[in-house]
Each structure stands twice: as structure tokens, then as C-alpha cells.
Amino acid sequence: xxxxxxxxxxxxxxxxxxxxxxxxxxxxxxxxxxxxxxxxxxxxxxxxxxxxxxxxxxxxxxxxxxxxxxxxxxxxxxxxxxxxxxxxxxxxxxxxxxxxxxxxxxxxxxxxxxxxxxxxxxxxxxxxxxxxxxxxxxxxxxxxxxxxxxxxxxxxxxxxxxxxxxxxxxxxxxxxxxxxxxxxxxxxxxxxxxxxxxxxxxxxxxxxxxxxxxxxxxxxxxxxxxxxxxxxxxxxxxxxxxxxxxxxxxxxxxxxxxxxxxxxxxxx
Numbered sequence: 001x002x003x004x005x006x007x008x009x010x011x012x013x014x015x016x017x018x019x020x021x022x023x024x025x026x027x028x029x030x031x032x033x034x035x036x037x038x039x040x041x042x043x044x045x046x047x048x049x050x051x052x053x054x055x056x057x058x059x060x061x062x063x064x065x066x067x068x069x070x071x072x073x074x075x076x077x078x079x080x081x082x083x084x085x086x087x088x089x090x091x092x093x094x095x096x097x098x099x100x101x102x103x104x105x106x107x108x109x110x111x112x113x114x115x116x117x118x119x120x121x122x123x124x125x126x127x128x129x130x131x132x133x134x135x136x137x138x139x140x141x142x143x144x145x146x147x148x149x150x151x152x153x154x155x156x157x158x159x160x161x162x163x164x165x166x167x168x169x170x171x172x173x174x175x176x177x178x179x180x181x182x183x184x185x186x187x188x189x190x191x192x193x194x195x196x197x198x199x200x201x202x203x204x205x206x207x208x209x210x211x212x213x214x215x216x217x218x219x220x221x222x223x224x225x226x227x228x229x230x231x232x233x234x235x236x237x238x239x240x241x242x243x244x245x246x247x248x249x250x251x252x253x254x255x256x257x258x259x260x261x262x263x264x265x266x267x268x
Contacts, residue, residue, distance in 0.1 A: 027088070030088060035095055037092075038096045041097065055142070055143055055189055056092075056099075057093060057169075059189070062089055063194045066174075067266070070082075070266060079175060086118065086119060086121050090121025091121060094123035098141075100127070100138070100143055100145070102127050102144065102146050102147070104135040104149060105128060105149050106149030106154070107149070111182055112149040113128065115172040116185075118173055118174075119172050131154075132146075132148060132154055136159055136160075136186075140188060144187060147183050147185045148186070150181065150183060155229040155230035157227065158255075160202070161202055161255070166188055167260040167261075168184045168260025169186065169261075170184065170185035171198060171263075171265055173265065174265055175265060175268075176265045181226065191260055191262075197261050197264055198237060198238060198261065198262060198264050199240055199241040199258055199260075199261040200237070200259050200262070202232055202255075203232070203235070203251060203255070204232055204233075205251070205252035205253035209235075212233065215251065222238040222239075223236070223238075224238075
């Protein structure tokens with residue numbers, strides 16, 4: 001009986017070895033395709049056409065991919081699927097061109113760095129910065145991504161109102177099982193709706209956050225306070241909002257605006 005159990009375990013381990021070898025082959029093949037993309041972009045750059053020179057980050061495409069994979073994961077945990085593909089995507093982006101992270105950690109720098117790595121993988125170089133304006137400046141360079149902690153005494157979200165090209169595109173973590181929203185990422189990229197999104201809106205409205213949320217609710221907008229400092233409140237709005245949405249024009253506050261939108265965290 002013991003011998004039969006040992007043989008069975010050995011067979012299982014052999015199957016795992018075969019699968020590992022095939023996984024490695026496929027990962028290598030995928031990495032090779034990323035190099036092909038980089039070469040194609042370089043060729044287009046010489047001709048001055050296509051997506052030459054554009055940052056390869058595509059948060060909408062990534063969200064669609066992960067949603068599809070999670071729906072077809074065949075027993076693998078959601079965390080495993082997301083971690084593997086976040087690493088693959090991050091490595092691919094780093095292969096295609098400049099890609100670097102600048103992290104403003106606020107009151108919880110360790111957690112913010114962890115969230116940045118969970119979202120973007122180990123491939124892009126990461127620098128911690130002491131001031132949000134340093135992260136903003138870094139995000140305005142080719143391939144730059146700024147990660148801002150929501151645990152902040154500095155209202156960095158107000159700075160983004162003056163940076164029309166710099167858009168929040170990701171809420172961290174991207175999987176609800178990894179904890180509550182703790183940071184946002186921004187870059188100079190176009191942000192598009194994905195069908196399940198949240199919008200980030202800033203206002204200097206006086207009074208309590210509850211009063212603002214109530215006013216927004218009466219106008220058909222679901223708002224949740226994310227952070228408040230220096231007289232500026234940062235809210236998450238359920239859904240994708242254009243900057244010129246009439247509901248936001250009627251919302252409380254004299255200084256206000258949308259600073260970006262992101263796919264809603266994956267909830268499985």
C-alpha cells in the first residue's frame with residue numbers, strides 16, 4: 001500500500017515537472033513577442049507613424065484580459081492568476097520601452113510600495129519620493145508612472161487638477177481580496193471606460209463629506225470619500241464620468257474636477 005502511494009506521488013510530481021517545462025517555454029515565447037512589439041515600434045518610429053513613441057500602458061486592455069482570465073481560471077485562485085499576469089504584463093511593458101515607477105508613500109510608504117509591486121510587477125525600476133510633486137514630475141517623463149498613497153496629509157490630488165495630461169488610471173490594489181483601496185496610479189495616458197469603472201473627483205466643497213455625498217446622491221451620483229486634506233476632498237464616483245458631466249457641474253464646491261478613472265477593483 002505504501003509503495004502504491006509513493007508511486008502515485010512520483011507520477012504527480014512528474015506531471016508537475018512536465019507542466020513547469022511547458023509553462024517556461026510559453027513564458028519565453030511570450031517574452032519574445034514583447035521584443036517583437038518593441039522592434040515593430042522602433043521601425044514605426046523611423047517612419048514617424050503608428051504608435052511610435054507612445055507609452056505601451058493600456059489599462060483598459062489589461063482589465064479586459066484579467067476579467068476574462070478570472071472567468072476561465074479552472075480552479076486556480078484569483079490571487080494566483082492576477083499575480084502571474086501582472087508580472088507578465090509588467091515585464092512586457094519594460095521590454096517595449098521606458099517604464100519606471102515613482103512612489104509617494106504618504107503615511108504608509110511600505111504598504112504603498114507593496115501595492116505598486118502588486119499592480120506593476122517586479123520589472124519596472126521603482127523609486128520612493130518624499131514629495132508628491134516629485135512623483136508628478138517623474139510621471140511626466142517618458143514611461144513614467146506615479147503612485148500616490150491615499151494615506152496622506154498632503155492633498156496631492158489637488159495638484160492633478162492643474163495637470164490635464166496626467167490622469168489617474170489605476171486603483172490599487174486591483175483585487176479586492178488584497179485589501180481596501182490604498183493608492184492611485186497616474187500617468188500621461190488616455191483613460192477610457194471599460195464597463196466597470198470608478199471615477200476620481202476632487203472638490204473644495206466646505207462642510208462634511210457626508211453632506212457632499214448626500215448632495216451627489218440626490219443628483220444620481222454615488223460618491224464615496226477616499227481622502228481629505230488641506231481643504232480638498234477626494235471622492236470615488238461609481239461609474240465612468242466625463243469631465244464635463246452636468247452632475248459634476250452642479251456638485252458642491254467652487255474648485256473641483258475629475259482627475260481620472262480606473263477599472264473597478266476585481267471582486268471574485
